[in-house]
Amino acid sequence: MSGVLWVQVCLKENAQSLLSLVPKNGGPRRPKMCSKLGFSTGSLAFSSTVANPARSSEEKVYEVVLKQAALVREQRRPKEKEKALDLTQPIETDGTTNWDLLNEAYERCGEVCAEYAKTFYLGTLLMTPERRKAVWAIYVWCRRTDELVDGPNASHITPKALDRWEKRLTDLFEGRPFDMYDAALSHTVSRYPVDIQPFRDMIEGMRLDLRKSRYKNFDELYLYCYYVAGTVGLMSVPVMGIAQESKASTESVYSAALALGIANQLTNILRDVGEDARRGRVYLPQDELARAGLSDEDIFRGKVTEKWRSFMKGQIKRARMFFDEAEKGVSELNSASRWPVWASLLLYRQILDAIEANDYDNFTKRAYVLKAKKFLSLPVAYGRAIVGPSKLA
């Protein structure tokens, strides 16, 4: 991309369980994921919070989930809802409203989406115009944030630059956008019950990427995945909306959204093992590698062995568990949001199949989903999206 967006950012800079964590009654409780994380597959025993009796990452993240859910619960009350979904207020500049500027800002967000995430962009066209624009604005902010540490100018990025990016974030949440893209997001967050915390946390994930290239165990990796991807789920739900007829607890929908982000990021990590290693990065949990008789050296050597296959099987199994968890929440979303979410879930999940089809060679081969398969997923996603919220509370 990064060129275009990066230039924009730079210019402006110089002048920012899961697995069933939610009880049936929907009330808060200590996450119980530890037991799930502690499962073993073959010789692989996943790391768990047993080794770390202090508060686990899941527990910390679950607090954010509860906070976000509380905000959206308000919106689900009919009277509040109307107000929250009213996207008819234009940007105010110098005390005067500017409809053209706002529309242009959203249009530009749409263009960025269309350029960098074509399938996703097509999916958003199925949403209502208001929601679609809001999702574009969030997408662009996330993409720009990722570009800071992954784009062509990443080597110049310092923690200070991320602090400035965060200051810009605070400003836009307070109605002082810095540029067009910020203006679109500023408008979005003033119309939907979107909280700043997941945005801040995503920046924190980028800070982690600057200073950390190894993860001791899954608890550490889980926190990283929350920062850079689980946050996207939490940002998106208030905009996607929960179906009015949904009987699911708001927390359970948020937990599913979080799980989708984590599943996507774990999949990203499994797909990019070779690419990341060439940048000196190993995201795979060190303790799990060691238990499988593997080390960083095996990853740098990049040879697919029986040990590696068996290790990868366990990693893929865990990523699929997160996708399964996410699936539980999609039907609870507003009808117009379900199709794009199903489509993205099914498409991303197939990357795991592609890794298997490559005989677990994620050192030299990049797993991807064939165009035809992508295309075929769309009607499947549509079929699933027709199914609305479960009747059970």
Ligand SMILES: CC(C)=CCC/C(C)=C/CC/C(C)=C/CC/C(C)=C/[C@@H]1[C@@H](COP(=O)(O)OP(=O)(O)O)[C@]1(C)CC/C=C(\C)CC/C=C(\C)CCC=C(C)C
């Ligand atoms: C109830 C329920 C299931 C609701 C759905 C909630 C929902 C819409 C969740 C979306 C989850 C999602 C798409 C997460 C993105 C995860 C991801 C791939 C994060 C990437 C991070 C860094 O990765 P890395 O650097 O390792 O890899 P790259 O080589 O750079 O790819 C990200 C790149 C962070 C930036 C994320 C984005 C640009 C995506 C933002 C997407 C949205 C705001 C829209 C989400 C909406 C839909 C319909 C999928």
Ligand SMILES: [Mn+2]
């Ligand atoms: Mn990236």
